[in-house]
Amino acid sequence: MNKTDNTGDAVGGLSRADSGIESGQRAFVKYVLGMAALLLPLALLVDDAHWLNIIAFTYLMGGLAAAWNIIGGFGGQFSLGHGVFFGIGAYGAARLYVAYDLSPWLTVLPVAAFAAALAMLISWPTFRLRGPFFAIATLAFNEVAFVIAHNLTSVTGGPRGIMIPFKAGLENMIFRERWQYALLMFGFAALVIGITVILRRSRLGYYLLAVREDEDAARASGIDVLGVKLRGMALSAGLTAIGGTLFAMYLRFIDPPTIFNLQEVGVKFALLSLIGGIGTIAGPLLGAALIIPFENFLRAELANAIPGLSLAILGLLMVLAALFMKRGVVGAIEDLVARLRRKARGGK
Amino acid sequence: MDQILNVLVFGLLLGGIYGLVSIGLNLIFGVVRIVNFAQGELVMFGMFGSYYAFAYLGINPYLSVFIVAPLVGLIGVAMQRLVIQPLHNESNMQIFATFGLLMMFQNIMLGVSKGEAFSIGGQVGSSVITVGDLRISVVRLVVFGATTLVTIGLHLFLGHTMTGKSIRAVTQDKRAARAMGINVERTFLLTFGVGAALAGMAGALLTPIYSITPGVGGNFILAAFAVVVLGGLGSVWGAYIGGLIVGVVEAFAGYYIDPAVKNATWFLIFLVVLIVRPSGLMGQVGAEEVGFREQN
Numbered sequence: 001m002n003k004t005d006n007t008g009d010a011v012g013g014l015s016r017a018d019s020g021i022e023s024g025q026r027a028f029v030k031y032v033l034g035m036a037a038l039l040l041p042l043a044l045l046v047d048d049a050h051w052l053n054i055i056a057f058t059y060l061m062g063g064l065a066a067a068w069n070i071i072g073g074f075g076g077q078f079s080l081g082h083g084v085f086f087g088i089g090a091y092g093a094a095r096l097y098v099a100y101d102l103s104p105w106l107t108v109l110p111v112a113a114f115a116a117a118l119a120m121l122i123s124w125p126t127f128r129l130r131g132p133f134f135a136i137a138t139l140a141f142n143e144v145a146f147v148i149a150h151n152l153t154s155v156t157g158g159p160r161g162i163m164i165p166f167k168a169g170l171e172n173m174i175f176r177e178r179w180q181y182a183l184l185m186f187g188f189a190a191l192v193i194g195i196t197v198i199l200r201r202s203r204l205g206y207y208l209l210a211v212r213e214d215e216d217a218a219r220a221s222g223i224d225v226l227g228v229k230l231r232g233m234a235l236s237a238g239l240t241a242i243g244g245t246l247f248a249m250y251l252r253f254i255d256p257p258t259i260f261n262l263q264e265v266g267v268k269f270a271l272l273s274l275i276g277g278i279g280t281i282a283g284p285l286l287g288a289a290l291i292i293p294f295e296n297f298l299r300a301e302l303a304n305a306i307p308g309l310s311l312a313i314l315g316l317l318m319v320l321a322a323l324f325m326k327r328g329v330v331g332a333i334e335d336l337v338a339r340l341r342r343k344a345r346g347g348k
Numbered sequence: 349m350d351q352i353l354n355v356l357v358f359g360l361l362l363g364g365i366y367g368l369v370s371i372g373l374n375l376i377f378g379v380v381r382i383v384n385f386a387q388g389e390l391v392m393f394g395m396f397g398s399y400y401a402f403a404y405l406g407i408n409p410y411l412s413v414f415i416v417a418p419l420v421g422l423i424g425v426a427m428q429r430l431v432i433q434p435l436h437n438e439s440n441m442q443i444f445a446t447f448g449l450l451m452m453f454q455n456i457m458l459g460v461s462k463g464e465a466f467s468i469g470g471q472v473g474s475s476v477i478t479v480g481d482l483r484i485s486v487v488r489l490v491v492f493g494a495t496t497l498v499t500i501g502l503h504l505f506l507g508h509t510m511t512g513k514s515i516r517a518v519t520q521d522k523r524a525a526r527a528m529g530i531n532v533e534r535t536f537l538l539t540f541g542v543g544a545a546l547a548g549m550a551g552a553l554l555t556p557i558y559s560i561t562p563g564v565g566g567n568f569i570l571a572a573f574a575v576v577v578l579g580g581l582g583s584v585w586g587a588y589i590g591g592l593i594v595g596v597v598e599a600f601a602g603y604y605i606d607p608a609v610k611n612a613t614w615f616l617i618f619l620v621v622l623i624v625r626p627s628g629l630m631g632q633v634g635a636e637e638v639g640f641r642e643q644n
Contacts, residue, residue: 076440078440078443080443080447125619125623126619126622128622128623129622129626131439131440132383132439132440132442132443133577133622133626135383135440135443136383136570136573136577136618137618137619137622139570140570140574140611140614140615140618140619141615143570143611143612143614143615144611144612144615146611147608147609147611147612148612150608151606151608263451267447270444271444274444306459307455307458307459307462307463308454308455308456308457308458308459308463308562309455309459310455311451311454311455312451312452312454312455312456312459314448314451315447315448315449315450315451315452315453315454315455316448316452317448318444318445318447318448318451319431319444319445319448319449319452321444321448322431322435322441322442322444322445322448323431323434323435323441323445326438326441
């Protein structure tokens with residue numbers, strides 16, 4: 001009974017208000033308008049280094065949350081181990097660049113493909129697990145990745161991490177100006193959202209929704225459940241790895257505690273999606289747009305006074321969202337719109 | 349040979365520790381099927397409570413356990429009432445909510461302790477018994493004894509008292525339990541409270557062994573999940589034996605391979621069990637699905 005409350009309505013995603021499948025043209029126009037709106041803060045604050053940093057990070061985390069949302073939101077598989085794929089992207093590109101002088105532009109896609117392949121390999125046994133067992137298993141993957149990164153010194157630099165020397169140039173994906181990074185991150189977010197928009201209208205997208213709503217019914221209707229989950233996971237992991245590469249090239253320093261930090265990375269993707277609206281197209285971006293600047297503000301204001309307070313507040317937000325806003329900001333807006341429409345119709 | 353024996357004893361005593369932290373989780377996750385990621389933080393609260401009692405009031409951790417455990421139990425009751433109860437049947441949201449609690453608890457404690465790590469091991473925990481070549485730490489032996497006693501107690505409680513039987517009945521079928529006149533909500537509240545109190549107890553007893561930091565719960569949570577799944581969800585003796593196995597495996601892996609691989613060993617155990625025998629060593633086959641199916 002309760003189960004349908006939080007998922008059933010979310011199926012419609014952005015198109016719910018129109019009750020029906022929206023035309024491709026309309027979806028495209030919406031996408032372009034949305035991306036233009038997303039670019040607005042960058043255009044307005046292009047001279048402010050402090051804000052540019054926050055904006056770049058918001059784009060990056062928004063894109064990463066949207067990548068998580070593909071398997072976590074549409075597929076309903078709550079992975080807490082996406083830090084693994086993020087780490088592969090970060091370490092892969094950084095090591096190949098530092099050791100072999102290979103441009104991240106060349107390595108980003110092969111590294112992402114590797115992450116996708118590994119994701120399929122480790123997900124194949126874990127997808128037998130349902131619900132909480134899957135989440136715990138993926139959490140454990142993250143811990144194992146930490147141990148490997150900590151000990152495989154020849155590849156990861158171990159606890160000392162990898163430092164990427166500053167050599168500005170487009171070919172190195174290292175930039176002198178913050179706005180160039182922000183634009184790069186925007187491109188990433190736009191890519192992930194674009195793929196999500198297409199996916200949401202594709203056969204795989206509908207299969208993922210079917211698997212999320214009722215795995216047994218999906219199987220009974222002839223869907224290859226495991227295959228659908230694996231493809232969703234591969235796509236999600238590959239995009240996450242791309243985000244990891246961008247992260248490494250932006251920070252130019254990575255070490256295990258930064259990359260495999262559950263609260264800041266692995267679970268953060270899920271948290272941002274939850275706040276914005278799990279299983280919606282705009283939700284993860286919206287979540288990032290709300291949380292990342294807020295978090296920066298908290299950290300700047302509170303970090304010196306009381307250590308940890310900003311993360312404690314984030315934790316509280318997570319609890320409150322799970323309790324009162326299961327469909328996130330997008331869900332809340334949709335509810336409001338629906339209520340207003342009903343009222344308007346009742347008034348006539 | 350002596351080396352192997354020493355490692356074995358060390359592993360068994362470590363297993364006692366894992367058994368102790370898993371007992372509470374076994375009630376909460378194994379019996380009433382609530383995914384509580386904040387369980388390790390309840391252990392952490394127990395440790396800080398007993399540390400402060402020792403540092404400011406001079407109370408020995410083995411006495412303060414009788415104050416600390418009920419207090420942590422009360423935190424658990426509040427958690428259940430305010431967060432878990434509204435989310436029953438929604439395991440995905442429980443994951444989020446309890447992870448949020450984990451972040452809250454950990455970072456609030458970070459604020460309170462100002463990031464300082466405490467230790468009372470020097471004052472309480474340094475005595476060692478020597479038997480031949482074997483060296484046995486007394487504080488760890490106490491934990492082992494406590495684990496055994498609590499396991500026996502819990503076994504008797506769940507199997508032979510009306511309250512214990514009603515807890516098992518609620519797990520198996522909420523509706524039928526309600527029809528038999530069991531107050532389902534109160535049973536859940538009680539179970540969660542007891543599970544939290546056991547975590548608090550574990551924390552107090554571990555104070556002399558571990559250095560006390562806000563992040564210490566992270567040392568236990570994955571191990572505890574591995575133990576509960578290995579032993580079989582809800583099986584009291586399964587958690588006990590599962591704890592010992594995890595402890596011994598970790599000790600041998602740590603001694604003969606590398607101390608850093610311990611997280612990996614928990615994980616391997618966890619994964620192999622879930623794939624080969626999801627019901628665990630001593631769980632009933634199919635029991636792992638009970639309670640995650642939709643119920644009203």
